[in-house]
Structures are given as structure tokens and as C-alpha cells.
Amino acid sequence: MNLNKILKNAFLIVIFGLIISACATKKSVKTTTEPSTSSTTTTKADETQKADPIEKLDALMQGDVYVGSDTVGELASGVPDRVFFATNETILTTASRETLRKQAAWLRQNANVTVVVEGHADERGTREYNLALGERRANAAKDYLMTYGVSSDRIKVLSYGKERPVDSGSNPLSWSKNRRSVTIKAN
Amino acid sequence: MRNKLLLIFIFCFFFKPGISYSLVEIDITRGNLDPLPISVSPFFADETSIKKIKKNLNIDNLGLEISKVIENNLRKTGLFDTLDKESFLQRPDIAHLKPRFEDWALIKSQVLITGKVTSKIINEKDYIRIEFKLWDVLGAKMVDGFSLTTVPTNWRRVGHKISDKVYERLTGESGYFDTRIIYVAEEGPKTQRVKKLAIMDQDGFNTKYLTLGNELVLTPRFNPTNQMVTYLSYFRNMPRVYLLNIETGKQEVVGDFPGMTFAPRFSPDGKKIIMSLAKDGNSEIWVRNLETNIQEKLTDHPSIDTSPSYSPDGKYITFNSDRSGYQQIYVMRSDGSKVKRISFGKGIYGTPVWSPRGDLIAFTKLHKGKFFIGVMRTDGSGERLLTENFYQEAPSWSPNGRIIIFYRETKTDDKGQGFSAKLWSIDLTGYNERLVNTQTDASDPSWSSLLD
Numbered sequence: 333m334n335l336n337k338i339l340k341n342a343f344l345i346v347i348f349g350l351i352i353s354a355c356a357t358k359k360s361v362k363t364t365t366e367p368s369t370s371s372t373t374t375t376k377a378d379e380t381q382k383a384d385p386i387e388k389l390d391a392l393m394q395g396d397v398y399v400g401s402d403t404v405g406e407l408a409s410g411v412p413d414r415v416f417f418a419t420n421e422t423i424l425t426t427a428s429r430e431t432l433r434k435q436a437a438w439l440r441q442n443a444n445v446t447v448v449v450e451g452h453a454d455e456r457g458t459r460e461y462n463l464a465l466g467e468r469r470a471n472a473a474k475d476y477l478m479t480y481g482v483s484s485d486r487i488k489v490l491s492y493g494k495e496r497p498v499d500s501g502s503n504p505l506s507w508s509k510n511r512r513s514v515t516i517k518a519n
Numbered sequence: 520m521r522n523k524l525l526l527i528f529i530f531c532f533f534f535k536p537g538i539s540y541s542l543v544e545i546d547i548t549r550g551n552l553d554p555l556p557i558s559v560s561p562f563f564a565d566e567t568s569i570k571k572i573k574k575n576l577n578i579d580n581l582g583l584e585i586s587k588v589i590e591n592n593l594r595k596t597g598l599f600d601t602l603d604k605e606s607f608l609q610r611p612d613i614a615h616l617k618p619r620f621e622d623w624a625l626i627k628s629q630v631l632i633t634g635k636v637t638s639k640i641i642n643e644k645d646y647i648r649i650e651f652k653l654w655d656v657l658g659a660k661m662v663d664g665f666s667l668t669t670v671p672t673n674w675r676r677v678g679h680k681i682s683d684k685v686y687e688r689l690t691g692e693s694g695y696f697d698t699r700i701i702y703v704a705e706e707g708p709k710t711q712r713v714k715k716l717a718i719m720d721q722d723g724f725n726t727k728y729l730t731l732g733n734e735l736v737l738t739p740r741f742n743p744t745n746q747m748v749t750y751l752s753y754f755r756n757m758p759r760v761y762l763l764n765i766e767t768g769k770q771e772v773v774g775d776f777p778g779m780t781f782a783p784r785f786s787p788d789g790k791k792i793i794m795s796l797a798k799d800g801n802s803e804i805w806v807r808n809l810e811t812n813i814q815e816k817l818t819d820h821p822s823i824d825t826s827p828s829y830s831p832d833g834k835y836i837t838f839n840s841d842r843s844g845y846q847q848i849y850v851m852r853s854d855g856s857k858v859k860r861i862s863f864g865k866g867i868y869g870t871p872v873w874s875p876r877g878d879l880i881a882f883t884k885l886h887k888g889k890f891f892i893g894v895m896r897t898d899g900s901g902e903r904l905l906t907e908n909f910y911q912e913a914p915s916w917s918p919n920g921r922i923i924i925f926y927r928e929t930k931t932d933d934k935g936q937g938f939s940a941k942l943w944s945i946d947l948t949g950y951n952e953r954l955v956n957t958q959t960d961a962s963d964p965s966w967s968s969l970l971d
Contacts, residue, residue, distance in 0.1 A: 420845070422800070448756075455928070458869035458883050458912045459737060459963070460782040461839065461846055463751075463758070464795065464802035464823040467779055471800030490756060491779055491797065495735060500709035500935035502909070 397425055398508035403498045407447075407515050411438045414514040415473060419454070419507070422468045424476055432473060435515050436480030446518045449473050451491040454507035459493060466491030473513040488518065554600040555689070556627050559590045561604065562634035562649070563612040571638035575645050575671040582611065582636045585649065588678030589632060591722060592696045593685065597951035602628055615652060620659040629656050632685060639668060646670060649677045653685055663688045675724060676970070683969070695917040696721060699967045700924065701739045701748055702942060704728060705960040709931065709938040716750060718765065721966075723956035729765060738782065738913075738963050739763075742789040745967040749773065749783040749792050760794050762809075773807055776814075780805075782825045786853075787833045793817075795825040804838055804855075817855035828872045828880075829853065830897070837861075837871040837880055837897075848882055850897060861899030866891075870912055873897070874920045875968075879947075881914035881923050892925050894947065905949045918968045921947055924955060926962040 392400040398416040407413040412435075415428035424432065439445060451470030453462035470489035478484055499506040562582030564572065572581045586604075593599040607614075608622040615633035623631050634651040650666035663684060669677060676697055683694030704717040716729040716739050729748075730736055739750035748763045760774030760783040774780025778798030785792055786806075793806045796816075802823045807814040818824040822842035829836055837850045848862040848871045862868040866886030873880055877897070884891040884904065890911045893904040911927040924944045931938045940962045942955035955964070 420841075455910065456885070458826070458839075458846075460795070460826045461823060461841075461869050463737075463779070463781050464797050464825050467797040467802065468800045468823065475800070491758065492735075495712070495737070497710050500931055500938060501933075502930040502935075506935070 392505060393508050394425075396504060396508055397427075398505075398511070399427060400509075403509050405514075407435055407517065408438045408442075411435055413516065414512045416508060417469055417511040417513075419456070419511065420465070422465070422472045424472055428473075429476060432476045433480055436477050436482050439477065439482045439486065440480075444519075446486045446488070448488045448490050448516050448518045449477075450496075450514045450516060451489065452496060452510055452512050452514070453494045454510045455494045455497065455502070456507060457494065462493035463491050464493075466493045469511075469513045473515065477515075554598055555629055556602055557593060557599045557630040558602045558607060558623060558626070558628040558632070559586045559593070559604075560607060560609075560614050560631065560633045561586045561611045562636050562651070563615050564636040564638075568636060568638040568647075571645065572636070572647065572671065575638075576674070578674075581647075581674060582634065585634065585636065585674060585678045585681075586632070588675055588722070589682050589685070592679065592682035595722075595953060596686070597946065598690065602626060615650075618654055618656075620654075620656050623654075623656045630654065630685075630689065631656055632681070634681070638671075641668075644670075647674065647677075649674070649681075651681045651684075653688060675720065679720070679722075692921065693919045693969070695919050695922065695966075695969070697970050698918060699745065699970070700942070700955070700964050701729075701741060701967070702926075702957065702961045702964040703736060703739065704957070705940050705962060706732075709935070716748070716763070717957075717959075717961070719957070726958050729763065729768075740784050740965045741967045742785040743787060743968060744789060745970060747785075747789070748965075749785060749794075751781045751783065760792065762792070773809070774805075776805070782827065784828055786829050787831050793827045793829065793836065795827070804836070806853075815855075817851070817853075818858070819855075826870050830873045831875055831877045835873075835897075837873055839869045839871060848880065848895075848899070861897070862895070862902075863899060864902050870914065872914050872916060874916050875918055876920040879920070881916065883912040883914065883925075892923060892945065894923075903949070905945050905947070906943075906952055911943070913963050915964050915966045917944075917966050923947065924964045924966055926964060928962075 395418055397418050405413045412431045415431050449470045451466035453465045470491055474487045474489055497510040499509045562585050564582045590601045594601045606626045609619055615635050618631055631654040637648045639646045639648050646668050648668045652664040653662050655662045679697035682696040686694040698721045699718055701718045704715045705712050707713045713732045714736050715732045716736050719726040735753035737751040739748045746766055748765055750761055752761045758779045759772050760780040761770055762773045763770045773792055774794050776796050778796050780794050780796050783792050783794040790810055791806050791808050795802045796805050801821055802825050803816055804818045804824050804827045805814055805816050820842050822840050824840045827836050827838040834853055835850055836853050839846050840849050846867045846869045847860055848868045849858055849860050851858040866884050868882050868884050870883045871880045879894045880897055881894050884893055889907050891904045892906050892914050895902040908927055909930045911925055914923045914925045922944050926940055927943050928940045940960045942957055942961045942964050944955055945952045
């Protein structure tokens with residue numbers, strides 16, 4: 333067998349294959365990236381006959397902030413333990429501020445209680461960034477409690493990032509329940 | 520590591536590669552074209568050695584097992600077509616002595632690997648000597664080989680070293696088989712995951728758990744000598760960066776700042792750990808010198824700065840920051856000066872990791888509800904997305920910079936069931952995506968450098 337000939341042929345095949353595969357790569361990347369539009373908007377538009385659950389969803393979320401009561405526990409009687417955030421946000425909503433004012437009032441009345449404010453993120457972010465985001469959310473809540481008269485040495489913050497979701501779903505409603513800060517009695 | 524290869528003896532290259540032109544060569548910068556047909560003959564062992572090895576390791580045919588380790592490594596590269604042993608015409612012992620090349624050409628093998636295992640006693644202790652030869656079937660000659668002597672329990676590592684040699688010889692690139700992966704082993708429901716540090720060989724064997732799962736642990740990363748690991752532990756509910764010596768099991772806190780320390784990585788010389796410190800709602804990047812214990816703040820910005828990674832020459836650091844409004848990738852000098860944003864594509868960018876060759880940065884990108892693993896040049900140009908999925912992140916490079924390992928989580932169903940986290944690998948070419956076998960669910964992989 334003539335080795336050179338074999339190698340030459342192999343070389344040509346390789347070049348040819350390379351051209352084909354190069355074209356194929358470009359195409360496959362494009363087709364995979366483009367059609368992936370937001371899944372939530374398409375379901376809303378398409379499933380008009382199933383208006384009921386969507387209305388329900390709207391009632392549970394304002395923008396993408398959770399406003400329902402599922403998963404919400406109590407720091408004390410009549411004092412909700414958690415507040416919710418929009419995606420990638422640390423801003424406290426009007427409802428969140430109201431909850432935190434109740435927490436502050438109760439903490440002022442119970443001066444010996446110390447708390448841990450846990451900060452959480454949903455699963456739609458990288459782990460390390462979410463740890464930072466959780467810390468930011470917990471501090472947003474802590475700062476508000478301090479504004480309403482709770483001294484900083486009574487409040488510890490602890491970020492869990494995306495490590496401790498309360499809802500294991502992979503949908504916007506579940507994620508909205510997981511973007512939260514929770515005030516927990518520490519003593 | 521306990522079984523740090525006792526390569527006491529001779530790494531004896533009894534064949535000198537000579538002028539390095541080999542007839543069979545593979546170009547790995549391309550996707551999977553025709554994989555090269557290769558035969559890995561079972562390694563031969565004499566009767567006495569077989570008995571001795573059976574006693575030491577309780578393995579009947581170690582030669583066959585070693586050949587399977589090599590075969591498995593080579594096949595998973597996507598570059599080799601490992602031929603069925605059933606089709607081999609020649610006995611292992613004779614083939615190792617002098618192959619009848621026509622027999623191997625007949626089954627369309629272009630490359631042949633043969634070997635021999637012998638048990639030895641040195642200072643009244645049992646050892647094994649493993650010899651291997653790499654043959655060019657078309658050129659009808661031997662092109663490489665070596666032998667080495669080690670303790671019997673190291674046999675898999677010898678298989679990996681042979682694989683590295685073959686890969687290096689046929690692709691011109693250094694290998695990545697004699698390496699380990701440290702990762703986080705996961706179990707339990709999504710809302711209450713139990714996480715442990717785990718370490719395994721690159722091919723999924725020899726898994727060891729380094730923590731018990733009593734506290735949450737995240738993001739382990741090797742130092743350059745692979746003996747130390749830095750990671751985040753929630754020990755006593757205080758998330759801190761720790762340093763673990765995996766040979767002695769000794770642990771210490773390195774990021775004991777007021778606040779949370781996280782996202783640690785070693786400097787290329789192993790003398791420093793770079794990490795994030797989150798305090799009062801702001802995360803900055805700090806570096807701690809492990810020799811002087813001096814720590815220094817490198818970024819100063821009210822935004823989230825995290826996921827730092829050094830360039831291989833130690834002169835630069837890449838990290839992600841949301842100072843522009845969303846997470847983007849930045850590069851700065853290692854003293855914190857000259858901060859420059861490099862990612863400008865559509866979407867959110869995170870977890871930049873500098874390649875061991877220095878020319879690329881791997882990243883995670885979130886765009887239109889999908890997660891991508893991609894690479895870009897260190898100035899941000901030439902962005903290339905390698906893989907897309909519902910959720911995946913945390914790329915880590917193979918030591919030769921050819922493969923990226925990462926983890927992927929599944930979408931749960933309507934009832935919140937069906938969650939899993941697994942390790943995957945993909946070639947830099949964007950081909951050869953593979954599930955990496957782990958005993959449990961797994962995340963946060965970090966690939967070691969080549970072991971000694």
C-alpha cells in the first residue's frame with residue numbers, strides 16, 4: 333500500500349469534512365439560540381381558554397414579585413416573617429415595607445429578641461452571584477428594620493443564595509416565592 | 520492524597536521518540552471527524568504475576584483492566600475509535616513482543632497499544648511493573664513506550680499515565696487523564712439538599728467524600744499542586760472560605776472577615792486566595808496572601824463584584840460585576856487597577872474562568888431564559904457559545920485547556936419533582952458533550968492539574 337497516497341486522500345477528506353462541519357456549526361448555534369423566546373409570554377398568549385390559572389397567577393404576583401400568602405410564616409402573631417423581591421432586585425416593595433414595619437414594631441416591644449435575616453435568590457442565576465444577591469436582599473431588610481428603631485446588633489444577616497428554595501418548582505411563580513428575605517428569631 | 524504515586528522507580532523511556540515525525544496524527548482543533556481506529560491489546564502478565572496480583576488486589580486479569588482504562592479514556596475524547604477486542608487476531612504476549620502488523624491492518628487498526636504487567640518485590644514489598652508500547656500499524660514500527668514501577672493499588676493511575684502519553688504522542692497536546700475532579704456531591708430533595716465535598720479520578724473512579732454533609736459546602740477549587748482545596752462552608756451557619764489539606768484532612772478558615780466570604784480561587788502560584796467578601800449589602804473582591812496572612816481589597820464599587828479568577832501568569836484577574844446594571848465580565852490587573860468590561864453581547868454574563876493557556880475565558884451566559892456555557896478571548900472578542908440548556912454553570916478547564924467541565928440542573932415538573940444536578944463536559948470545539956459519571960448528583964466541579 334502506498335502510504336503517501338492514503339495520507340493525501342485522508343487529508344482531502346479531512347478538509348472536506350472540516351468545511352461541512354464548519355457550516356454545520358454556525359447553523360446549529362443560530363437555530364438553537366434564536367427561537368428561545370420567553371416561555372411565559374407565549375403560554376399567556378396561546379392558552380386563552382385556560383384563562384383561569386393565569387388570572388390566579390396574576391393575583392399571586394405583581395410584576396414578578398410574589399404577593400400571595402403561601403409559604404409565608406409568622407415571626408409573631410400577626411407579623412409575617414418574609415418579604416419578596418423582583419428578579420435581580422433588592423428594592424423593597426410597598427407591601428414588603430409594611431411587613432418589615434410590623435416586624436420592627438414587634439421587635440421594639442420584645443427588646444430581648446435577636447433575629448437572623450436570611451436572604452435568598454431564585455435558581456435562575458449563577459451560584460456565586462446569587463450568594464451576593466441574597467446578602468444584598470437580607471441587608472435591604474435589615475436596613476429597613478434599623479430605620480424603624482431596631483438596633484443593628486440584634487440583627488444578623490445570612491445569605492443562602494439559591495441553596496434553600498421553599499418551592500421546588502421551575503416556573504415563574506415558584507421562583508417568585510424563592511426570591512425572599514426571611515426574619516427568624518435567633519434566641 | 521494517600522496514594523500519591525510512589526513513582527519510586529525509573530520512569531524509563533526505553534524507546535527514544537527520536538525525530539518526532541509520526542505517521543498517525545490527530546488534529547484536535549477540529550470537531551469529531553473520523554475518529555482514529557485504535558486497538559488496545561490486553562496487557563500480558565505471566566502466571567506468577569497473575570497469582571501475586573490476585574492476592575494483592577483481588578483482580579483476576581489486571582492486564583485486561585488496565586487496557587480497559589486506556590480504552591475508555593481514549594474513546595471518550597471522541598478522537599479515537601477503540602476497536603473491539605473480540606476482533607483481535609494476535610495474542611497479547613506476542614503482540615507486545617513484535618506485532619504482526621498485517622493482522623492489525625486487517626481489522627483496520629491504525630494504532631496499536633500493547634503492554635505487560637509484572638509483579639516485583641522490592642525491599643520485601645510488592646510492586647508492579649507496567650510496560651507499554653505504542654505501535655504505528657501502517658508505518659509498521661514502534662513509536663513510543665515506557666515502563667514504570669509502583670505500588671499495586673496505583674494501577675489505574677498507570678493506565679491514565681499511559682493514556683496521557685498516547686494522547687500527547689498522537690495529538691501533540693498534553694493529556695488530562697491522570698487528573699482528579701473535586702466537586703460537590705448532592706443528595707435529598709431540592710429544598711433541603713445535603714452537600715458534601717467529593718473527589719474522584721477524572722474517569723469517575725475512586726470517589727472519596729471529604730466532608731460528612733453536616734454543613735452546606737460549595738465551590739471547591741484545587742491549588743496548583745492539587746493537595747489543597749479552597750471552598751465555602753456554612754460551618755456554624757457562618758459562610759466562610761476554608762482551606763482543606765486533602766492529604767492530612769486539616770482545615771482552617773482563611774476568609775474570617777466580618778461578613779460572608781465566598782467565591783474563592785487560588786492564584787496560579789498557590790500562594791494567594793482570591794475571594795469575595797460581602798458586607799452590608801456590598802460584595803467586593805479581596806485577596807489574601809497565605810504566607811503573610813495580609814489581605815487586601817481589590818475592587819471598590821457599590822455593586823456586586825464576585826467570581827474572580829486569575830490569568831495563568833497571575834498578572835490579571837477576571838471577575839463578574841453588575842456595576843453596569845446587570846452581571847457582566849470584567850478584567851483588571853491583579854492589583855485591582857485598570858478595570859475594563861469585556862462582555863458586551865446580549866444577555867447576562869457570569870463565572871468567568873481563565874483558560875490554562877491564557878488565551879480564552881470560559882463563562883456562563885443567561886439569555887432569553889436559557890443558560891449557555893461559552894468562551895471568549897480575553898479582550899471579549901470572538902464569543903463562542905458551546906452548549907445551551909435550561910440551567911448550567913460553573914465551567915472549569917481541563918489542564919490542557921481542551922475540555923470544559925460544568926454542571927447542569929434539570930427543570931422540575933408541575934409538581935416540583937424530577938430535580939437533578941449532574942456534571943457534564945464538552946470540548947472547546949463545541950463537540951463531544953458528555954455526562955460525567957458520579958455516584959450521586961453533583962455540582963461545582965473543579966478539574967485538577969496533571970498529577971505528579
